[in-house]
Amino acid sequence: QSVLTQPPSASGTPGQRVTISCSGSSSNIGSNTVNWYQQLPGTAPKLLIYSNNQRPSGVPDRFSGSKSGTSASLAISGLQSEDEADYYCAAWDDSLNAVVFGGGTKLTVL
Amino acid sequence: QLQLQESGPGLVKPSETLSLTCTVSGGSISSSSYYWGWIRQPPGKGLEWIGSIYYSGSTYYNPSLKSRVTISVDTSKNQFSLKLSSVTAADTAVYYCARAYWYQLPPSFDYWGQGTLVTVSS
Numbered sequence A: 001q002s003v004l005t006q007p008p009s010a011s012g013t014p015g016q017r018v019t020i021s022c023s024g025s026s027s028n029i030g031s032n033t034v035n036w037y038q039q040l041p042g043t044a045p046k047l048l049i050y051s052n053n054q055r056p057s058g059v060p061d062r063f064s065g066s067k068s069g070t071s072a073s074l075a076i077s078g079l080q081s082e083d084e085a086d087y088y089c090a091a092w093d094d095s096l097n098a099v100v101f102g103g104g105t106k107l108t109v110l
Numbered sequence B: 001q002l003q004l005q006e007s008g009p010g011l012v013k014p015s016e017t018l019s020l021t022c023t024v025s026g027g028s029i030s031s032s033s034y035y036w037g038w039i040r041q042p043p044g045k046g047l048e049w050i051g052s053i054y055y056s057g058s059t060y061y062n063p064s065l066k067s068r069v070t071i072s073v074d075t076s077k078n079q080f081s082l083k084l085s086s087v088t089a090a091d092t093a094v095y096y097c098a099r100a101y102w103y104q105l106p107p108s109f110d111y112w113g114q115g116t117l118v119t120v121s122s
Helices: none
Strands: A009-012 A018-023 A034-039 A046-049 A063-068 A071-076 A085-093 A098-101 A105-109 B003-007 B018-025 B034-041 B048-053 B059-061 B069-074 B079-084 B093-101 B108-112 B116-120
Touching: A009 A018, A018 A085, A018 A105, A034 A063, A034 A071, A034 B108, A046 A063, A046 B108, A071 A085, A098 B048, B003 B093, B003 B108, B018 B034, B018 B093, B018 B116, B034 B069, B048 B069, B048 B079, B048 B093, B059 B069, B079 B093
Parallel strands: A009 A105
Antiparallel strands: A018 A071, A034 A046, A034 A085, A063 A071, A085 A098, A085 A105, B003 B018, B018 B079, B034 B048, B034 B093, B048 B059, B069 B079, B093 B108, B093 B116
């Protein structure tokens, strides 16, 4: 049972916009920023979004993040086949004094 | 280009200690603002943060693993290491080392090793 809650799966067709949610609590998302990671099959995770909505250099602007209260979302617009991957949200939990991850969302491009 | 590489045994017996080393190349482990961490992923499951260390030796550990984990750093070798004691089958996972940019919480793991599978079995 992960501290942050994500839907186990999501899907969309090429060109569509999809969103992935991440729900937490006042001790994590409610009081700290959220990062998102993309894990392509068989590879290490890659930092996709940091500080709720900032993209590292090289990440396409098709990827965007947002946060409201104790929830966060990752949006992917203009969906492409290469976006098929697992996506994880992460936050710092002030009560646990630890990094916590969501359980991950498997995105399928139909 | 910064690179991280995990090394260590791929098979550990139950009740023994898992030991892994991460070698950093293309940059200094003594860089300010960066911690160095371990994250694991059981087969088919999600990510779990194990802990992180600063080059000075300052550490943060996941409280769920804290009693069994030791992370250390060797700046002369540009390496940091993980020891996890009293392992069980539940500790079977791909173990990743990563650089953590700790200027804001949560830390951002921006460079990762390729990961190494450690299986706990007799």
